[in-house]
Amino acid sequence: xxxxxxxxxxxxxxxxxxxxxxxxxxxxxxxxxxxxxxxxxxxxxxxxxxxxxxxxxxxxxxxxxxxxxxxxxxxxxxxxxxxxxxxxxxxxxxxxxxxxxxxxxxxxxxxxxxxxxxxxxxxxxxxxxxxxxxxxxxxxxxxxxxxxxxxxxxxxxxxxxxxxxxxxxxxxxxxxxxxxxxxxxxxxxxxxxxxxxxxxxxxxxxxxxxxxxxxxxxxxxxxxxxxxxxxxxxxxxxxxxxxxxxxxxxxxxxxxxxxxxxxxxxxxxxxxxxxxxxxxxxxxxxxxxxxxxxxxxxxxxxxxxxxxxxxxxxxxxxxxxxxxxxxxxxxxxxxxxxxxx
Amino acid sequence: xxxxxxxxxxxxxxxxxxxxxxxxxxxxxxxxxxxxxxxxxxxxxxxxxxxxxxxxxxxxxxxxxxxxxxxxxxxxxxxxxxxxxxxxxxxxxxxxxxxxxxxxxxxxxxxxxxxxxxxxxxxxxxxxxxxxxxxxxxxxxxxxxxxxxxxxxxxxxxxxxxxxxxxxxxxxxxxxxxxxxxxxxxxxxxxxxxxxxxxxxxxxxxxxxxxxxxxxxxxxxxxxxxxxxxxxxxxxxxxxxxxxxxxxxxxxxxxxxxxxxxxxxxxxxxxxxxxxxxxxxxxxxxxxxxxxxxxxxxxxxxxxxxxxxxxxxxxxxxxxxxxxxxxxxxxxxxxxxxxxx
Numbered sequence: 277x278x279x280x281x282x283x284x285x286x287x288x289x290x291x292x293x294x295x296x297x298x299x300x301x302x303x304x305x306x307x308x309x310x311x312x313x314x315x316x317x318x319x320x321x322x323x324x325x326x327x328x329x330x331x332x333x334x335x336x337x338x339x340x341x342x343x344x345x346x347x348x349x350x351x352x353x354x355x356x357x358x359x360x361x362x363x364x365x366x367x368x369x370x371x372x373x374x375x376x377x378x379x380x381x382x383x384x385x386x387x388x389x390x391x392x393x394x395x396x397x398x399x400x401x402x403x404x405x406x407x408x409x410x411x412x413x414x415x416x417x418x419x420x421x422x423x424x425x426x427x428x429x430x431x432x433x434x435x436x437x438x439x440x441x442x443x444x445x446x447x448x449x450x451x452x453x454x455x456x457x458x459x460x461x462x463x464x465x466x467x468x469x470x471x472x473x474x475x476x477x478x479x480x481x482x483x484x485x486x487x488x489x490x491x492x493x494x495x496x497x498x499x500x501x502x503x504x505x506x507x508x509x510x511x512x513x514x515x516x517x518x519x520x521x522x523x524x525x526x527x528x529x530x531x532x533x534x535x536x537x538x539x540x541x542x543x544x545x546x547x548x549x550x551x552x553x554x555x556x557x558x559x560x561x562x563x564x565x566x567x568x569x570x571x572x573x574x575x576x577x578x579x580x581x582x583x584x585x586x587x588x589x590x591x592x593x594x595x596x597x598x599x600x601x602x603x604x605x606x607x608x609x610x611x612x613x614x615x616x617x
Numbered sequence: 618x619x620x621x622x623x624x625x626x627x628x629x630x631x632x633x634x635x636x637x638x639x640x641x642x643x644x645x646x647x648x649x650x651x652x653x654x655x656x657x658x659x660x661x662x663x664x665x666x667x668x669x670x671x672x673x674x675x676x677x678x679x680x681x682x683x684x685x686x687x688x689x690x691x692x693x694x695x696x697x698x699x700x701x702x703x704x705x706x707x708x709x710x711x712x713x714x715x716x717x718x719x720x721x722x723x724x725x726x727x728x729x730x731x732x733x734x735x736x737x738x739x740x741x742x743x744x745x746x747x748x749x750x751x752x753x754x755x756x757x758x759x760x761x762x763x764x765x766x767x768x769x770x771x772x773x774x775x776x777x778x779x780x781x782x783x784x785x786x787x788x789x790x791x792x793x794x795x796x797x798x799x800x801x802x803x804x805x806x807x808x809x810x811x812x813x814x815x816x817x818x819x820x821x822x823x824x825x826x827x828x829x830x831x832x833x834x835x836x837x838x839x840x841x842x843x844x845x846x847x848x849x850x851x852x853x854x855x856x857x858x859x860x861x862x863x864x865x866x867x868x869x870x871x872x873x874x875x876x877x878x879x880x881x882x883x884x885x886x887x888x889x890x891x892x893x894x895x896x897x898x899x900x901x902x903x904x905x906x907x908x909x910x911x912x913x914x915x916x917x918x919x920x921x922x923x924x925x926x927x928x929x930x931x932x933x934x935x936x937x938x939x940x941x942x943x944x945x946x947x948x949x950x951x952x953x954x955x956x957x958x
Contacts, residue, residue, distance in 0.1 A: 502843030508879025512905030538849025564853030
């Protein structure tokens with residue numbers, strides 16, 4: 277079975293965006309009330325909306341996608357804690373409905389109702405709700421809810437510890453994933469996302485977070501940002517800073533996905549990062565939607581690159597399935613090993 | 618001749634830091650006056666201070682270093698425009714003295730007196746002074762003088778255009794280089810530097826800056842941040858955004874250095890980026906100072922990686938010398954081709 281650890285619901289029915297638009301309009305107009313509910317979306321509309329993902333799964337030979345709300349639309353910087361909570365719950369509930377309609381194809385990961393400067397109590401509650409009541413198996417944690425102003429404490433700060441305690445208690449991981457940028461310096465998918473990945477890794481390198489939480493597991497998406505390309509730099513920085521070897525530092529706690537959209541990048545990732553720390557992911561339908569004229573295939577068809585990488589069968593099996601089962605253990609109750617599909 | 622396009626004066630005599638400390642102390646104490654002058658530094662002290670760089674040049678088989686003030690110490694966020702100007706002029710003057718003492722080994726690139734929110738007139742003046750009076754051949758341009766808060770306009774904004782006009786008029790390039798981070802999210806050399814590189818590239822991809830300035834040349838250091846590792850992502854983003862092919866977009870205007878501290882990273886860089894757009898650089902004595910136990914050589918001995926890369930002799934010659942002569946043409950008046958040394 278092939279598990280894609282990184283898929284967002286970028287193709288949701290228009291009612292979801294209409295709700296959001298109404299919510300944002302109400303923020304700007306004090307005489308308007310925020311919308312109470314999402315307009316009705318039928319099961320057929322949901323089925324129709326994920327046809328692109330289902331077709332890509334079939335065409336590319338993948339089985340199940342770990343599926344979360346559209347990352348760029350989380351936009352935690354918009355409105356206040358109530359805005360964020362209302363929006364988040366609707367987004368997560370839709371993911372749950374899709375996963376219920378296609379239990380063989382999707383398993384849920386939640387958006388969190390983060391807000392700049394707000395405490396994490398809402399996030400802890402929503403994590404519990406989605407994991408315990410909706411069967412979700414992880415979450416997307418935004419290290420910069422300000423959307424490109426980077427006003428939150430580093431991920432290694434004790435501010436985040438109550439949330440990490442809940443992650444460990446529920447035995448679910450977090451993917452470190454920012455959202456839209458409202459800073460004109462940062463293109464979202466071309467700069468902000470990769471910068472956040474790089475930033476988070478260096479934060480992890482500097483601190484003893486995983487000594488405090490040996491059971492905490494973080495996925496750094498987009499192939500780890502700049503990190504594998506600069507693996508020598510990070511090995512050297514760790515050495516200069518008298519920190520552990522990178523391979524020890526990340527072993528049980530930090531994982532990179534394979535959302536790197538060309539063969540040389542994937543080859544580098546496989547070359548320098550231990551296979552145990554790599555999870556197959558494609559980010560489809562996501563940041564890059566075109567077909568690469570150099571290959572004739574979609575840029576984000578990362579399965580092709582993983583299939584072509586010079587790694588042994590055991591490593592490939594772990595990257596495509598085994599590691600995801602270890603990092604997201606709650607997936608095992610839904611999908612048994614040996615092609616249960 | 619081998620030209621290292623990226624060296625900072627990280628080993629300056631202690632009088633320079635003493636001046637800076639006094640300057641910063643005066644900012645905090647309204648009864649104190651800022652220092653008027655740098656304490657006297659003898660030529661012998663300067664000679665002594667660059668022995669590490671000279672030894673590395675000899676040991677590694679490089680000839681001349683394009684040499685600029687310590688990047689992390691530029692700290693444009695400290696004080697006001699006067700603070701920045703005073704500090705910058707002292708830093709640049711010291712570079713000039715070193716280049717005068719060792720004209721075969723160093724050629725100057727200037728720090729700019731940037732300040733968050735301040736106009737660029739000071740920068741234009743200091744660029745003219747250092748190029749016309751001190752014989753410098755380029756500058757380091759900080760896209761984020763706030764030190765990690767990213768409050769300046771993107772590099773493609775018209776705010777920067779008067780400065781670019783001067784760069785083109787003087788026929789000197791800019792290396793896009795941030796300084797220290799005062800945002801606790803960003804480790805300077807482990808996150809902020811690489812994020813800035815990635816950010817700048819995406820800004821260039823989005824706008825028509827080089828249509829407005831066909832003669833403008835920008836070096837993105839640290840191997841281009843995350844960009845070559847994600848070359849497929851950027852090719853795909855350019856395609857989705859209906860922008861030119863990356864190779865066309867960067868051809869005469871955007872260059873990456875080789876400050877990537879392991880062989881797989883350099884191999885990737887050489888594999889995906891045209892050789893004409895790569896300049897040899899080491900960043901020595903800089904971000905990473907240790908010896909790689911995997912190779913027994915310094916991490917930042919990037920010449921070894923370039924020598925070992927699977928490229929042809931012409932590409933290697935261009936990367937080690939020819940491209941730097943094209944990007945920094947004022948170097949040609951100082952160093953003739955064919956091993957003039």
